[in-house]
Amino acid sequence: MRRVLAGLFVAGLLLVPAAAADPPSPGVTHVEVPPGTAAVDWGTQLFGANCVTCHGPHGKGIFSPVRGAGDQTGLGPSLSGVGARAADFYLRTGYMPLDDPHNQPHRSRVLFSDRELAALVAYVASLQPGPPVPMPHPERGKLAEGQEQFTEHCAGCHQIVAAGGYVTNAVAPPLDKATPVEIAEAVRIGPYLMPRFSDEHVSDAQLDSIIRYVTYAKHPDDRGGWALGHLGPVPEGLVTWFIGIALLVATCTVVGRRLHS
Amino acid sequence: MRWLIALVVLVLGRLRRRPRLDSEERIVPPGTRDRHAENVVLGLFGCATLCGGAVPAIYAFDSIPNQTQFLGLALGLAFAFVSAACIVISKRLVVTEEIEGEYGLSHPDEQEDVKRIVDESGDRLTRKRLLVLAGAGAGTALGAALITPVASLGPVLDVSSLYRTPWRRGVRLVDEGGRAFLADDIEEDTFYTAYPEHADREQMGAPLVVVRLKPEQLQLPDGRRHWAPDGILAYSKICTHAGCAIALYRKPTFTPVEPKPALVCPCHYSTFDVANGGDVLFGPAGRPLPQLPLTIDSSGELRAAGNFSGPVGPSWWGVRRHGPRS
Numbered sequence: 001m002r003r004v005l006a007g008l009f010v011a012g013l014l015l016v017p018a019a020a021a022d023p024p025s026p027g028v029t030h031v032e033v034p035p036g037t038a039a040v041d042w043g044t045q046l047f048g049a050n051c052v053t054c055h056g057p058h059g060k061g062i063f064s065p066v067r068g069a070g071d072q073t074g075l076g077p078s079l080s081g082v083g084a085r086a087a088d089f090y091l092r093t094g095y096m097p098l099d100d101p102h103n104q105p106h107r108s109r110v111l112f113s114d115r116e117l118a119a120l121v122a123y124v125a126s127l128q129p130g131p132p133v134p135m136p137h138p139e140r141g142k143l144a145e146g147q148e149q150f151t152e153h154c155a156g157c158h159q160i161v162a163a164g165g166y167v168t169n170a171v172a173p174p175l176d177k178a179t180p181v182e183i184a185e186a187v188r189i190g191p192y193l194m195p196r197f198s199d200e201h202v203s204d205a206q207l208d209s210i211i212r213y214v215t216y217a218k219h220p221d222d223r224g225g226w227a228l229g230h231l232g233p234v235p236e237g238l239v240t241w242f243i244g245i246a247l248l249v250a251t252c253t254v255v256g257r258r259l260h261s
Numbered sequence: 262m263r264w265l266i267a268l269v270v271l272v273l274g275r276l277r278r279r280p281r282l283d284s285e286e287r288i289v290p291p292g293t294r295d296r297h298a299e300n301v302v303l304g305l306f307g308c309a310t311l312c313g314g315a316v317p318a319i320y321a322f323d324s325i326p327n328q329t330q331f332l333g334l335a336l337g338l339a340f341a342f343v344s345a346a347c348i349v350i351s352k353r354l355v356v357t358e359e360i361e362g363e364y365g366l367s368h369p370d371e372q373e374d375v376k377r378i379v380d381e382s383g384d385r386l387t388r389k390r391l392l393v394l395a396g397a398g399a400g401t402a403l404g405a406a407l408i409t410p411v412a413s414l415g416p417v418l419d420v421s422s423l424y425r426t427p428w429r430r431g432v433r434l435v436d437e438g439g440r441a442f443l444a445d446d447i448e449e450d451t452f453y454t455a456y457p458e459h460a461d462r463e464q465m466g467a468p469l470v471v472v473r474l475k476p477e478q479l480q481l482p483d484g485r486r487h488w489a490p491d492g493i494l495a496y497s498k499i500c501t502h503a504g505c506a507i508a509l510y511r512k513p514t515f516t517p518v519e520p521k522p523a524l525v526c527p528c529h530y531s532t533f534d535v536a537n538g539g540d541v542l543f544g545p546a547g548r549p550l551p552q553l554p555l556t557i558d559s560s561g562e563l564r565a566a567g568n569f570s571g572p573v574g575p576s577w578w579g580v581r582r583h584g585p586r587s
Contacts, residue, residue: 063517077515102518156508156527167511168532168543169520193511193519196450 028097028111043123046116054101055079059127075101082189083130087121089185093178104170104192107177136184136204138211146213149206153197161217161230167193176218180211288374289356289381298353299388302346306395309342313402317409339403346399355382415577424572426466428553433458434469434495434563444557447473447493452510452524454498457565465574468498469553470507470524471563472535478522480537481552485570488554493563495553496539497573500526502546504575507533524550538570547576 029049033042047059054076056062061078079087090096091112095105112120121133151160157172159165164174170193175183187207190196202210220230228235315335319325386392416422434442434455442455455469456462476492488494498507505528513519523542524533531544539550551569558564572580 075518101515165527166530167509167525168523168530170511190450190512190514192514195452195510195512196448198448198451200446201448201451201453 025111039119039122040126043119046120047123081128081130084121084125084133085131086189087124088133091117134184136180136211137208138180141208141212146209149210150213161220162214163230175214183211288378302349303395305342305346306399309339309399310402312339313406316406320409427457427460428565430567432565442563443561449473450512469495470498471495478536482538490557495555497551499574501548502531
């Protein structure tokens with residue numbers, strides 16, 4: 001009991017400062033700037049401290065491996081013209097910074113504060129004119145159209161209720177944590193191996209519907225009862241064979257015994 | 262005198278019986294004959310034969326509405342009639358007797374008993390041969406019904422239908438809504454589904470996947486140098502493994518570290534290299550995805566420049582023997 005109390009006390013001590021001051025997370029380099037510094041300038045410094053090893057000076061990209069700061073091998077695409085849209089997506093999802101440029105980026109904890117993030121996005125957007133962060137309106141979308149469009153363009157990889165799946169050499173992530181803005185960004189950018197869908201291909205109105213459907217699919221209305229993780233026919237078949245048929249055999253055995261006795 | 266009469270009756274009775282029952286008494290008690298039940302069994306076998314025979318008949322006519330449902334109904338009824346006939350036989354026509362203990366099959370005498378039990382069980386039947394014939398008829402019809410779907414495995418002798426596609430030189434590519442594709446509208450890093458203009462889209466050879474690469478990325482096989490104008494490539498959308506629709510396009514964001522652009526089938530992850538003529542990179546597919554040669558006409562629209570590089574759709578036993586085009 002004592003030990004538990006002591007443990008709780010220590011945990012409390014650790015939590016109090018976190019709640020009070022919200023210190024910058026380790027893992028990325030935070031840059032102190034005097035108050036009143038323009039976001040783009042702060043972003044420049046943050047970029048220099050965290051991103052330049054892979055994306056190169058002025059975000060021009062590094063196309064053959066270069067030994068950079070901290071003994072890291074730098075290799076990364078150019079950021080010219082990607083605009084605030086891509087920067088916002090990759091940073092807000094925690095896709096960037098990436099440990100190893102050969103890895104697939106995946107959703108992880110965001111290590112920059114909101115203001116640092118905005119500064120970095122402003123810097124990347126200032127490199128070259130590029131698309132802004134989109135403002136989707138999922139409430140204007142139609143659920144049925146969303147499902148249709150999602151089935152046609154997205155479900156092949158992300159699975160019909162956006163539970164995620166595989167492509168050869170990559171993982172199509174589940175979309176349960178994706179916000180409407182992130183979905184709108186991803187559709188237009190095509191992060192990592194995902195295809196890109198322009199507004200001629202998927203209109204803004206259709207995109208609103210898709211976002212509405214993905215939001216719905218986080219908690220779909222399972223008319224059939226137990227959804228088995230929405231994984232489709234394979235687990236359903238397993239349940240049928242191993243549970244359903246076992247129950248049937250058991251019932252037959254009981255009925256047979258009764259007839260005999 | 263009484264003994265004499267008894268003896269005469271016994272001798273007459275013995276003479277009337279079949280010789281094999283001469284020496285021993287019956288194991289299974291004789292039952293009364295039931296012609297009514299026999300008629301019912303004959304009728305049920307007849308119905309089963311009709312239903313079983315209906316399956317290939319329904320299968321043969323594609324024009325029948327709800328064909329699949331009727332096939333299922335006919336097959337299900339055929340099974341139901343056969344089982345009903347078996348139930349009537351066992352309940353009404355075969356003499357049953359409970360025995361204590363288990364059959365011992367080791368001793369030759371006991372085996373003989375079992376044989377006799379089986380023989381005697383059937384001797385209530387008055388029209389044995391007719392019943393056996395009816396049962397055989399039902400079984401044959403049911404067997405034919407079960408074998409019928411084999412015809413769907415495809416043509417055996419004349420495979421030319423497997424090569425038939427609606428694509429030939431000059432056919433325009435249109436989208437789902439029937440609008441023509443302009444070459445300039447095809448973007449990189451994404452994929453489009455295209456169909457032949459004025460043709461049945463349900464045909465195996467109809468749907469295409471259209472993608473665009475940078476012309477310098479192309480590594481097409483010899484002889485396909487002009488098949489991808491401005492880097493626009495068209496492939497059959499049907500996987501060469503099991504015939505699923507190819508719905509996945511993976512495209513690298515940053516080529517130095519990411520896998521190369523490929524079309525992926527969602528069923529078994531067969532992966533086809535779009536830059537290199539649909540070559541198989543991974544998965545169970547045994548041959549490349551058929552490529553369709555394209556041209557851009559004077560108004561900038563995409564048109565086919567010929568037929569596919571190989572047979573479209575899932576592979577079959579003779580696919581390599583028959584070569585690319587018949």
